Amino acid sequence: QQQVKQSPQSLIVQKGGISIINCAYENTAFDYFPWYQQFPGKGPALLIAIRPDVSEKKEGRFTISFNKSAKQFSLHIMDSQPGDSATYFCAARRQGAQKLVFGQGTRLTINP
Amino acid sequence: GAGVSQSPSNKVTEKGKDVELRCDPISGHTALYWYRQSLGQGLEFLIYFQGNSAPDKSGLPSDRFSAERTGGSVSTLTIQRTQQEDSAVYLCASSLGRNTDTQYFGPGTRLTVL
Numbered sequence: 001q002q003q004v005k006q007s008p009q010s011l012i013v014q015k016g017g018i019s020i021i022n023c024a025y026e027n028t029a030f031d032y033f034p035w036y037q038q039f040p041g042k043g044p045a046l047l048i049a050i051r052p053d054v055s056e057k058k059e060g061r062f063t064i065s066f067n068k069s070a071k072q073f074s075l076h077i078m079d080s081q082p083g084d085s086a087t088y089f090c091a092a093r094r095q096g097a098q099k100l101v102f103g104q105g106t107r108l109t110i111n112p
Numbered sequence: 113g114a115g116v117s118q119s120p121s122n123k124v125t126e127k128g129k130d131v132e133l134r135c136d137p138i139s140g141h142t143a144l145y146w147y148r149q150s151l152g153q154g155l156e157f158l159i160y161f162q163g164n165s166a167p168d169k170s171g172l173p174s175d176r177f178s179a180e181r182t183g184g185s186v187s188t189l190t191i192q193r194t195q196q197e198d199s200a201v202y203l204c205a206s207s208l209g210r211n212t213d214t215q216y217f218g219p220g221t222r223l224t225v226l
Contacts, residue, residue: 043203043217102154
């Protein structure tokens with residue numbers, strides 16, 4: 001059962017554009033939603049995270065938008081740069097649990 | 113400071129052999145996790161340690177997979193009688209403790225079963 005569905009699988013954006021990656025979840029017991037960034041040959045690294053008591057969180061060029069009623073959240077990368085080219089994973093964690101449930105990943109390419 | 117380290121970085125083995133993968137978490141981190149990343153897939157949870165005990169083993173795919181943690185630090189993931197479908201990148205992560213959010217990942221061990 002795919003508890004967190006991520007789209008698109010791949011995304012190409014021009015430098016300076018906005019990159020948008022979407023995730024949807026099923027389990028209403030999830031209470032923590034992080035995004036991880038992974039470069040080739042490296043482990044994933046936490047980029048930004050949100051809890052369901054807020055609808056948006058911004059850190060620099062990265063913003064999470066959260067829609068609790070729709071059970072959806074998205075990552076927006078403003079002014080996308082070639083250095084942002086990586087694979088991005090959304091994830092979710094159930095209240096009281098420790099493990100993260102990951103989406104399938106989005107390979108983002110920023111063209112110069 | 114030092115991050116999570118894993119060894120070996122690459123492992124090629126023959127079907128039916130046993131393999132051991134090692135994880136050294138960040139010093140002082142009491143929580144440790146193993147995940148598996150198959151080609152083009154997301155990360156799949158395998159097991160979680162708090163200290164030396166494993167309160168959540170729900171992701172281990174079969175009894176060929178086992179893990180242990182000693183001294184509240186180093187962890188070893190063992191796969192017995194490896195199969196081709198075990199080929200994947202095995203990632204270890206650690207966090208400061210129970211109910212802390214950020215999991216810090218190591219670079220992974222790429223396992224190839226021929």
